[in-house]
Amino acid sequence: MMDFLDRQHSVARLGYSRWMVPPAALAVHLCIGQVYAFSVFNKPMSQLIGITAPAPGDWSIPALGWIFSLAIVVLGLSAAFGGAWVERVGPRRAMFTAALLFGGGLVIASAGVALHQLWLVYLGYGVVGGCGLGIGYISPVSTLIKWFPDRPGLATGCAIMGFGGGALIGAPLAVSLMKHYSSAASTGVAPTMLTMGIIYLCFMMIGPAIVRVPARGWMPAGYVPPTSADEAKKMVTIHNVTADAAIKTRQFWLLWWVLCLNVTAGIGVLGQASLMIQEMFPLRFPHDTPVAVAASAAAAGGFVGLLSIFNMIGRISWASSSDYLGRKNTYAIFFSLGAVLYALVPWTGKTHNLALFIIFYLIILSMYGGGFATIPAYLKDIFGSIQVGAIHGRLLTAWAAAGVFGPVLVNYIRQFQLDRGVPKADAYSVTMYIMAVLLAIGFLCNFAMTPLHERHHAKLSEVEALA
Amino acid sequence: MQQQQSSGGSNTGLRVALAWAVVLIPLLWGVYNTILNVAKLFS
Missing domain, CATH: 1.20.1250.20 (MFS general substrate transporter like domains)
Structure with a gap:
């Protein structure tokens, strides 16, 4: 049913420009780079009950700090264990999966915040979202290197620049949304996470939509392979x-x-x-x-x-x-x-x-x-x-x-x-x-x-x- | 097999420009917001 995501259906046709691949990679990395801006949620999440100040029963900042740490550890583990799978299925399926996991992770985390269940936030953002981070991070690397054998540093630098830039988008976006959703009875964190999950899911789908793998044996014009x-x-x-x-x-x-x-x-x-x-x-x-x-x-x-x-x-x-x-x-x-x-x-x-x-x-x-x-x-x-x-x-x-x-x-x-x-x-x-x-x-x-x-x-x- | 991507003409160029615009606009928005904060360091 999802055959179009397979590597063999992702081979570039005549007329495809390799310069479509860096924006595909950026679409994924700009979203998953949001993890660096997760700390903007820490203070409002520590006041979900008290709203203006922490109240008895509110989550502590150290307990909330574990969400980021867990996401980074799961990123490392999923990249390590999922790397061979990403190579096998190709960038399209990998990016699609990363979008579902990362966007879905934010949606699960928003449910955790709404229900005041910290374990659900750990599971959603830390584990499910963390898997999306790991798969998403490595999904374009191999493809970029194959499209740009003459400039591999430039190509992978483009993608990984997006991960650094993701925090620059994620922080003001979260702050704006929390401001929009907050009220006398709510810090606005849960609807903000839900909205961001949906936005990131849609934006990350640009990656699988436009990424292609080069045909076997393809090389850029004028490229002389190393001897x-x-x-x-x-x-x-x-x-x-x-x-x-x-x-x-x-x-x-x-x-x-x-x-x-x-x-x-x-x-x-x-x-x-x-x-x-x-x-x-x-x-x-x-x-x-x-x-x-x-x-x-x-x-x-x-x-x-x-x-x-x-x-x-x-x-x-x-x-x-x-x-x-x-x-x-x-x-x-x-x-x-x-x-x-x-x-x-x-x-x-x-x-x-x-x-x-x-x-x-x-x-x-x-x-x-x-x-x-x-x-x-x-x-x-x-x-x-x-x-x-x-x-x-x-x-x-x-x-x-x-x-x-x-x-x-x-x-x-x-x-x-x-x-x-x-x-x-x-x-x-x-x-x-x-x-x-x-x-x-x-x-x-x-x-x-x-x-x-x-x-x-x-x-x-x-x-x-x-x- | 060489330069698979060369043909396609202006249509390909337009698609490439559109793809870059879609990712660079939010990035520039993020950089702009950050620079507003950076200004506080020098004020």
């Missing part, structure tokens, strides 16, 4: 490796650490950026009167918004530059420049140099986004394109690990420093130095990357079966 000479010189393979074989290689685990360390360094700071800038620059963000507190929080919110924009810009700019710089060189820049900037951040606080603090963090966050967006092309260079989506899915477990490790590192070290009597303005110094060390370790992991030994290469019969 065995390029393989050694530029570390771009002409062979293919299956997902099962890839995870048994040293290179896969080096890249796992490359992604994990790059994400750990960025994600912890992203979550604490608002608090950090206020505590490191108390003169610029005063807290002496209620008006000053509100103004400082608004200005710090502006800083977080600026970070989100650079996170998004970094995804497309670094990933597309990596097509010229090479993936290994691009990550070498991320890790070396990132380590230096992190080590210098405490100095900006001590010298009250807010402008440099902001510039340093914008560069750091651009490289955080760039790390996400460049990794699919790096995988394609090392393992070939035949199962790059499935390999990418398995590598995303590094994101799930970093999603737990990064914030814990920043929060606990800050608290440890404060408990020892360190002033708030200096409480982040140790964390910054630890981040610099983590990035230095990432530099070494990236430096150790070498082309794969030929024993890992898939046999021609395996490639034929998977193509």
